[in-house]
Each structure stands twice: as structure tokens, then as C-alpha cells.
Amino acid sequence: MEITAAVARGAGEPFSIEKLTLASPNADQVLVRIVASGLCHTDLVTRQNFPAGMPIVLGHEGAGVVEQVGSDVEGIRVGDHVLATYASCGTCAQCGAGRPGYCAQWAVLNAGRFGAESPLRAGEEPVVAGFFGQSSFSSHILTAARNLVVVDRELDLAMTAAFGCGIQTGAGTVVNVLRPERESSLVVFGVGGVGMAAVMAARALGVGAVIAVDLSAARLEVAREVGADLVLDGGRDDLVERILETLGGGATHALDTTGHAPVLARAIDALAPLGTLALVALGESTLPVEVAKLIGQGKTLRGSIEGDGDPRQFIPLLVDWYRQGELPMEKIVRTYPIDKINEAVADSESGAVIKPVLTFD
Ligand SMILES: [Zn+2]
Numbered sequence: 239m240e241i242t243a244a245v246a247r248g249a250g251e252p253f254s255i256e257k258l259t260l261a262s263p264n265a266d267q268v269l270v271r272i273v274a275s276g277l278c279h280t281d282l283v284t285r286q287n288f289p290a291g292m293p294i295v296l297g298h299e300g301a302g303v304v305e306q307v308g309s310d311v312e313g314i315r316v317g318d319h320v321l322a323t324y325a326s327c328g329t330c331a332q333c334g335a336g337r338p339g340y341c342a343q344w345a346v347l348n349a350g351r352f353g354a355e356s357p358l359r360a361g362e363e364p365v366v367a368g369f370f371g372q373s374s375f376s377s378h379i380l381t382a383a384r385n386l387v388v389v390d391r392e393l394d395l396a397m398t399a400a401f402g403c404g405i406q407t408g409a410g411t412v413v414n415v416l417r418p419e420r421e422s423s424l425v426v427f428g429v430g431g432v433g434m435a436a437v438m439a440a441r442a443l444g445v446g447a448v449i450a451v452d453l454s455a456a457r458l459e460v461a462r463e464v465g466a467d468l469v470l471d472g473g474r475d476d477l478v479e480r481i482l483e484t485l486g487g488g489a490t491h492a493l494d495t496t497g498h499a500p501v502l503a504r505a506i507d508a509l510a511p512l513g514t515l516a517l518v519a520l521g522e523s524t525l526p527v528e529v530a531k532l533i534g535q536g537k538t539l540r541g542s543i544e545g546d547g548d549p550r551q552f553i554p555l556l557v558d559w560y561r562q563g564e565l566p567m568e569k570i571v572r573t574y575p576i577d578k579i580n581e582a583v584a585d586s587e588s589g590a591v592i593k594p595v596l597t598f599d
């Protein structure tokens with residue numbers, strides 16, 4: 239069938255809106271008409287760093303309506319509204335344990351399908367599809383039933399599309415990894431979409447003290463609106479002292495969404511004894527850590543991908559929270575029609591928008 243997609247053809251090149259041809263679903267696949275797709279930082283990093291894998295259709299926060307299901311698919315019907323998440327095999331030990339983010343096949347299943355393997359063509363030319371099992375910068379995607387969560391038809395798909403990656407990552411890291419309690423404290427370093435979701439989740443859990451740190455005054459203002467008790471400019475020299483003082487000796491929990499080594503160093507310093515810092519952003523490939531600080535104060539560094547949980551259980555929780563007003567997505571989402579994707583990218587990179595979401599007619 240003919241579809242419309244935003245294609246990445248080279249590092250640094252703008253996305254081009256193109257008519258492509260998509261194959262019919264296999265027996266185990268679902269064809270989804272995309273209504274909305276979040277734009278995640280990982281899409282832009284991939285566009286810059288993997289020119290050999292181009293042309294590619296990126297996008298991995300898709301939401302839409304099921305148009306066709308393969309003959310082997312169970313539990314998904316034509317007309318279902320769905321949120322799409324990352325791919326996992328469903329059969330390895332980690333998938334079996336409810337931790338599909340650590341699936342043994344994760345890298346292969348989420349890199350996309352290349353060359354003759356791809357169901358997507360620009361004329362005769364293969365276009366990489368199935369990025370994160372999706373490639374949702376597209377009017378239609380082919381995906382596995384396992385990558386989909388069926389939602390209520392009344393749910394606003396533009397406001398909830400990002401549950402599949404960014405929001406799941408921020409909220410999931412708080413709920414599933416850090417697990418703060420009411421008397422705990424959480425400091426979130428970097429309040430883009432992931433950090434905002436962490437702030438919202440901490441507020442929903444009733445965490446006693448939530449501090450947001452960022453370089454952008456505008457983002458900090460929004461962080462305050464969505465639940466931060468205190469917001470601090472990440473550029474201030476006394477940042478760590480201020481956190482230690484405010485929290486009476488440091489944070490029990492912290493989350494870094496920046497991936498920048500100097501920020502990580504300060505985040506470690508801002509922890510109370512026995513505190514835990516969760517890392518979710520790929521940035522520095524290696525991290526100089528003063529080991530004595532970890533040992534002497536019993537601090538934990540914990541990496542985490544996609545919020546650690548099982549999306550098919552965790553995304554419905556996010557949907558419930560959204561309905562109850564605990565995830566005020568309208569304060570962070572701005573929608574752009576798909577043909578304005580390059581504007582969305584520019585606004586994302588300048589910090590003018592926190593969570594860009596692309597929409598299709
Ligand atoms: Zn697996």
C-alpha cells in the first residue's frame with residue numbers, strides 16, 4: 239500500500255516527507271494507521287550517528303488505530319486503538335521475568351529491518367523500517383502484536399503517544415527502579431520529557447520532596463507546575479550544597495536524564511548516604527567516578543532502560559494516571575502536523591518545546 243512518511247536520508251539532513259510503499263502484514267504482524275507519534279531524543283541521535291543505516295523511517299512513540307491483523311495474531315482486533323512500544327522477543331529469560339527492556343534480542347529487534355528484509359520501499363529502494371519495532375514517523379506501520387497496548391477509544395492519542403518510550407522511561411524509572419516512599423526525596427537532573435515524567439510520577443506516588451534541576455528557566459517553571467516542590471538552576475555553583483541543605487543531608491533518590499559527566503558527578507554528590515542514582519541517558523561512554531564516595535556512603539548507581547517494567551502492564555497504569563490528572567501531559571506536549579517535522583526538531587533542539595508530538599490526518 240502507499241503510505242506517507244518522514245524519511246531520514248542523511249546525518250544533518252532535514253527529514254523529507256515521501257510517498258513510500260509498505261508490504262502487507264505477515265501472519266504475526268499488525269498494520270496500524272498512525273494518528274500521533276512522539277519525537278524522542280533517540281530519533282535525533284540515531285539520525286546523526288547511523289548514516290550507513292539510511293534511508294530510514296525513525297519514530298518509536300506511535301499511537302493509532304489497527305487496520306489489519308495477520309492470521310496468527312491474538313488479542314488485537316481491527317479498529318482497536320493502540321499505543322506502540324519497543325520490541326522484545328517474549329521468550330527469553332528477561333522477557334519471561336517481565337523485564338523485556340533487557341530482552342536478549344533487544345538490539346536486533348529494535349535496530350530496524352534493513353535492505354531486502356525491510357517491508358518499506360521508496361520506488362525500488364529499500365528504506366529501513368521497524369525502528370524500535372515501529373518507525374512511527376509514518377502514516378502506517380507494521381509491528382508485532384506484542385509491541386502494542388490496546389487502549390480505550392476515547393483516549394487522546396496525541397497526549398499519550400509518548401507513553402511508549404519517553405514517559406514510560408521517566409515514570410517507570412521512578413516507579414519500578416528507584417521506588418521512593420513518602421518520606422523519600424527525589425532530585426531529577428534534566429527536565430525534558432523523561433525528567434518531567436519522573437517528576438509527575440514522584441508526585442503521583444506522594445514522594446515527600448521533589449527537586450527539579452535544569453538550565454532552562456522555562457522548563458523549570460513547567461516542572462514546578464507538574465509537581466516539583468523546588469526548582470534549581472543547574473548552572474549555579476552551590477547546586478550540590480543547596481540540595482544537601484534543603485534535604486537535610488542529601489537526596490535518597492536521584493535520576494539523571496542528561497548523560498553529561500559533570501551533571502552525573504554532581505548528582506552523585508547530592509545523594510544522601512545509601513542513596514541511589516538512576517542513569518537513563520546515553521551520553522558519556524565512560525564515567526569517572528570517585529569510588530571512595532560510593533563505598534564510604536553506600537551509594538548506588540543503577541542503569542535502567544525504558545523504565546524497567548513490562549510495557550503491557552506499565553502503560554495501562556500510565557493511562558489510568560493520565561485519566562486521573564496525575565500525568566498532565568498537556569503541559570509538556572505540543573503537536574505538529576507531520577509535514578512540520580523539521581520545525582518540531584528545531585523546537586526540540588532549542589528547548590522551545592518539551593515533548594513534540596507529530597500528528598497525521
Ligand atoms: Zn526477550
Ligand SMILES: [Zn+2]
Pocket residue numbers: 278279280281298403404
Ligand atoms: Zn525514545
